[in-house]
Amino acid sequence: MMESYILDWVQLIFRWLHLITGIAWIGASFYFVWLDNSLENPPQWKQDKGIKGDLWAIHGGGVYEVAKYQLAPEQMPAQLHWFKWEAYTTWLTGMVLLSVIYYLGADAYLIDKRVADLTQVQAIGLGLAYLAGGWVFYELLCRSPLGRNAYIIGAILILAAVGIAYTLTQLFSGRGAYIHMGAIIGTIMVGNVFRVIMPSQRALVAAIEKGEAPDPAWGARAKLHSTHNTYLTLPLLFIMISSHYPMTYASANNWVILLVIMAITAVARQYFVLAHKKVNRPMILVAAAFATLILAIVMAPKTTRVEQSGAAVSVTRVQGILQQRCASCHSAMPTDDVFTVAPGGVMLDTLEEMQRWATRIKARSIDTHDMPFLNKTGMTDEERELVDRWVISGAPGA
Ligand code: HEC
DSSP states (O other): HHHHHHHHHHHHHHHHHHHHHHHHHHHHHHHHHHHHHOOOOOHHHHHHTTTEEEEEEEEEEEEEEEEEEESSSSSSSSSSOOOHHHOOOOOOOOHHHHHIIIIIIIIIOOTTTTTOOOOHHHHHHHHHHHHHHHHHHHHHHHSSSSGOOOHHOOOHHHHHHHHHHHHHHHSHHHHHHHHHHHHHHHHHHHHHHIIIIIHHHHHHHHHHHOOOOOOOHHHHHHHHHHHHHHHHHHHHHHHHHHOOOHHHSSSSSHHHHHHHHHHHHHHHHHHHHHHHHHTHHHHHHHHHHHHHHHHHHHSSSSOOOHHOOOOOOOOHHHHHHHHHHHTSSSSOOOOOOOOOOGGGGGSSSSSHHHHHHHHHHHHIIIIIIOOOGGTTTOHHHHHHHHHHHHHHHOOOOO
C-alpha cells in the first residue's frame, strides 16, 4: 500500500517534469523552425555585418529584433545559448516514467498474457532491446552508403516502423506496445540532438573561432537528422497521449491504427513545413482531417447482436458481474494487489455508481475489451454481452 503510494508520487512528479521539459524542447524547436523560415532580407548596413536575415516580433510587452548571421559574427559573443538540456531531460524523465510504470509495473502494464506469456525479466529485456536496437539500426542506416539518399532512408524507416509496430503488438499489451514505439522515436530524436546536431554546432563554433570555413559535411548530416526530427514530432506527441484512448491501443488492429495515425500526423506536419516556406497548401490539412474521419468511421464499434435484439436483463445479475470482475479495482476499498485506489475515480460498488458510469463501462469493457485491465479478473464474452444489454436498455435500476 505504502509502496504503491510512493510510486504514485514518483510518477506524478516525473510525468510533470516530462511534460515541462517536453514542452520546452518541442516549443524551442517549433520556434526556431518558425524563426528560420520567417527571416526577411535585412537592410544593407546589417548585410555588411554578415547578417543574412532578420525579423521583428512583439511578445510579452516588448519588441524583439532577431538577426541570423550567414556564418558568424566577427567576434563570438561571450554568452552563446545552446538548446540541448530540454531534449536530454525530456528523454531522461521519459525513461524514468517508462521504468516506473512499465518495467517496475510490468505485470500490470506491459505484459498481457492474452498476447504473449512473458515473465517480467523477459518483457523488460525485450523492451530495452527494442529501444537500443531501434536506435542502433537508425544510426547504422544513416551512416551507411544508403545514407546519401534521403528518400531511400525514408522508405526504409517507414518499412522498419511497420515491422516494429507489428512485432511490438505481438509481444506487449496495447499500451506497452504504443509506449515503446514512442520511446524508440524519442530515443532516435534525442540521439539526433546528441550525436549529430550538437557535434555539428560544436564543429561550427570551433571553425569560426579558428577563422576557418566549417566542414559542409556536418551541415548536411545535421540537416538530414533534423528533417527526421521534424516529421517524428507530431507522431510522438500523439503516442504520448494515446494511453487515454483505448479505442486505439486496445483494438485488435492496434498496430495498423498506430501506423495510420503516425502517417496522418507526419503528413500534417508537412503543411507547416511548407507554410513556413511561404507555400500555402491547405489541402494537406484537409486531406489529413479527411483521413482521420475515414479512420474513425472504419474503427467504429460494430453494432452488437444485443443492440439488435434489445432484450432486457436482470440488474442483479449485472451487478454481480461487475462486483466479480471490476470491483477488485473499482471500489471504495479495492482488493487488487496493484491498484489500491479506485483507478480514474471509478467505483462500481453501488447501483447508482454503476448507472453513473454506464456509458464508460460500455466504452471500456464492451466496445473495446480494455477493461477489466488486461482482463485480470477473467471476464467472459457472455458476461460482456449481459452488461452490454443492460447498458443499452438504458441502465435501469431494479
Ligand atoms: C486490475 C484492475 C482493474 C480492473 C479489474 C478493472 N479496471 Fe477499470 N481501470 C483500471 C485502471 C488502472 C484504470 C485507469 C487507467 C485508464 O484510464 O486506462 C481504469 C479505468 C477505468 C475507467 C475510467 C476511464 C474512463 O474511460 O472513463 C472505467 C470506466 C473502467 N476502468 C471500467 C472498468 C470496468 C467496467 C471493469 C470491469 C468489467 C473494470 N474497469 C475492471 C483498472 C481496472
